[in-house]
Amino acid sequence: MRNKTISLTLLAFAALLIAGMAAVFALSKNSNSFAEVGKLDPLIAFHIPPLHAGLVWKQESESPKLLFFARHTEMRGTDIVRIEDEGIDKEQTLIGDLIRDPNIFPFLVDRSLDDGSKTFNETLRASFKNLVNGGFLMQQGPTQSIPTRILSDLKRENTQLFDLSHPDAFKNADKHDVALHTESDHLLNAIAFEDTGFSHGLNYNIYCSGHAMLADGRLFIAGGHDMAQANGIKKINIFDPESEKWLDRNLPCAKAEWENDRFGKNLLSQNPTATHFEQCNILDKESRDPSHPSDMKYERWYPTAITLPDGKVLIVGGHDQNEKVGPSPDTHDAAFIATRIIQAVPEIYDPKTDTTIALENARKVFPEYAQAHVVQTGPEENDWKVCMIDGNPADPSEASPLPSETAKMGDDIHHHGPNSGATFCLDVLGALADPNREVPAEKYWEFLNEAQTAHGSGSTVDLLKIASNGGTEYHKVAIFGGKDKDGVASQIIEMINYTDDKPKWGRQDDLLKAAFSNTATPLPNGQVLIVGGRGDRRKTYEKLTFIYQMFNPDTGHIKELVTTSVPRGEHSNAFLMPDATVLVMGGNRTDAVPKGDKVFPRGDPDLGVNTARIYKPPYLFNKDGSPAHRPVIVDAPRTIFYGTIFDLKVSKKESLEVDKIVIIRTGINTHALSTDIRYVQIPFYIENNGDVKVKAPKTSVQAMPGDYMLFVVNNKGVPSKAAHMRLGY
Numbered sequence: 001m002r003n004k005t006i007s008l009t010l011l012a013f014a015a016l017l018i019a020g021m022a023a024v025f026a027l028s029k030n031s032n033s034f035a036e037v038g039k040l041d042p043l044i045a046f047h048i049p050p051l052h053a054g055l056v057w058k059q060e061s062e063s064p065k066l067l068f069f070a071r072h073t074e075m076r077g078t079d080i081v082r083i084e085d086e087g088i089d090k091e092q093t094l095i096g097d098l099i100r101d102p103n104i105f106p107f108l109v110d111r112s113l114d115d116g117s118k119t120f121n122e123t124l125r126a127s128f129k130n131l132v133n134g135g136f137l138m139q140q141g142p143t144q145s146i147p148t149r150i151l152s153d154l155k156r157e158n159t160q161l162f163d164l165s166h167p168d169a170f171k172n173a174d175k176h177d178v179a180l181h182t183e184s185d186h187l188l189n190a191i192a193f194e195d196t197g198f199s200h201g202l203n204y205n206i207y208c209s210g211h212a213m214l215a216d217g218r219l220f221i222a223g224g225h226d227m228a229q230a231n232g233i234k235k236i237n238i239f240d241p242e243s244e245k246w247l248d249r250n251l252p253c254a255k256a257e258w259e260n261d262r263f264g265k266n267l268l269s270q271n272p273t274a275t276h277f278e279q280c281n282i283l284d285k286e287s288r289d290p291s292h293p294s295d296m297k298y299e300r301w302y303p304t305a306i307t308l309p310d311g312k313v314l315i316v317g318g319h320d321q322n323e324k325v326g327p328s329p330d331t332h333d334a335a336f337i338a339t340r341i342i343q344a345v346p347e348i349y350d351p352k353t354d355t356t357i358a359l360e361n362a363r364k365v366f367p368e369y370a371q372a373h374v375v376q377t378g379p380e381e382n383d384w385k386v387c388m389i390d391g392n393p394a395d396p397s398e399a400s401p402l403p404s405e406t407a408k409m410g411d412d413i414h415h416h417g418p419n420s421g422a423t424f425c426l427d428v429l430g431a432l433a434d435p436n437r438e439v440p441a442e443k444y445w446e447f448l449n450e451a452q453t454a455h456g457s458g459s460t461v462d463l464l465k466i467a468s469n470g471g472t473e474y475h476k477v478a479i480f481g482g483k484d485k486d487g488v489a490s491q492i493i494e495m496i497n498y499t500d501d502k503p504k505w506g507r508q509d510d511l512l513k514a515a516f517s518n519t520a521t522p523l524p525n526g527q528v529l530i531v532g533g534r535g536d537r538r539k540t541y542e543k544l545t546f547i548y549q550m551f552n553p554d555t556g557h558i559k560e561l562v563t564t565s566v567p568r569g570e571h572s573n574a575f576l577m578p579d580a581t582v583l584v585m586g587g588n589r590t591d592a593v594p595k596g597d598k599v600f601p602r603g604d605p606d607l608g609v610n611t612a613r614i615y616k617p618p619y620l621f622n623k624d625g626s627p628a629h630r631p632v633i634v635d636a637p638r639t640i641f642y643g644t645i646f647d648l649k650v651s652k653k654e655s656l657e658v659d660k661i662v663i664i665r666t667g668i669n670t671h672a673l674s675t676d677i678r679y680v681q682i683p684f685y686i687e688n689n690g691d692v693k694v695k696a697p698k699t700s701v702q703a704m705p706g707d708y709m710l711f712v713v714n715n716k717g718v719p720s721k722a723a724h725m726r727l728g729y
């Protein structure tokens, strides 16, 4: 008996020893690789899926907040669920009562309607559809927010401010698989989020609008989404991070009435067949998007916006439809969809006057969310243009319709085309100064070069280096994959250097997998992280890209990093954080459930939960997996001015090892588009006493005015944490 115990003990000990050794081996193997491929932290369950998001800063703050947008910004989840209302009890109330077609959402029927008591309230369902949505159906191909609000998100607005410095901001349940997340996991960090939509003055649905960060740190939003089937709006909305409020814009009539009489209970009790509030016919544009002096001339969904060196904003493209074509009983609203047009007229917003000017003389057709970059064309302050890839000729006299074959529901309604590899540069100041600015023409766009392929919805990075004399040493833009002319995902990476005599796109290493809707993020050491993307017009889990990749712009090489299990396709985003890690988040919720999944066979979007995660790049680790020693910025100015020299206090020992000083402009990122973000390497010298003197960019063409993170990178490639600074005139 005793012997047996001893031998069992020995056996257990041996087993423990082997397990221990295996664990050590596994650990050291993993740890070793952190310095090679980086490290993925556990998933962080969010209560809401961010479609687009951006870092916003109070001028005096060292830490940014993240402003989030989800779909249907002006409505809370409680506006779209069964309204036996206040007592929102359980799962069945989460099911969009407005969704009626079981062929489109079979999982809704399977999961909720087996219980006979859970019947729809037809009147109330219709009232929401009529009073808020003009009678249009709420479902559309890519919109999951209606049927899939989760409890932790239900009472919230769809615009949220995420306080990154809140102690619970990144609290998580230490899980690495989205399917393991429970409802309570989504509440772990909920306290770090604050409603920032209607309650803070935003009256419009800014889903997939154009974005730019203004010189004073305010967030600029052009256009957005109106009505169920892909209409644009003409609004300019602006968020001020100091007051955390939106600029005053008039409240749409239908929205005001809805607030007074939710679900039209009073209205319908007087007139059971009413289709709209009195004087508030939602099919009339003024009811939904009442005119304001700041409005754009053209309504836009999916436009590109970019801050210019003079602080104004250029708005290009986007599309719209004819809102006077009313809803049809047909779930596809084909007549409405068929009226879709691409806006060919750029507009310029001036934040000083809060007004917008249309450039009728500079028409050109671009795909949705086309890439744009400010490019220096000479030595003077006004020598610049905005270069854009995938340009197409515009009919000089009228709006240019999309190819008709794209006007189908049930397919990919976001045909991000027409794509082309043609790169054109717009002389913005020339077009603005033209006395015939209001005469329709296709002028001021100069053809630059044709890329080897089109790159529709491929992400870009914008990398600029300033020489010690203040001149621009190089200005490289790289574009990663995207859709070719036929709409097929590509693996091709191309790069152009705008300081060359004749700038030309040049092929680099291929991406490891063909993809569009990926996100490229410039890191402090000058390398570029690429995450996510999907590889087919039809979204399928199998076509998503799960490998993180690093692009080296000096060599053109691609390196494979970690592999994730979480897809990041359309509506995903990634942000370099002040601590030099990368926050990866967003994406369409349906993408997170594999097709054919045994537990959730139909890819139930309720279970494709919202998750973010922190990725730690290789530079944060030593070879043995321990944390790398980082340079420390002791003191830095909060505001810097063009053409000046400023002091940077770096801890003494590190100041002698400084290899690079970079400033990275922060802003919005979504749909592979981040026009705000530019990586600028700036010159410096070290005085005998170890003080670091840094030269700010000479002109605003090299670095647009606005908020930047400044990093010091040592001679081992390890970055400091960032100092926040605002660059201005």
Ligand SMILES: [Cu+2]
Pocket: 208, 571, 671
């Ligand atoms: Cu979108």
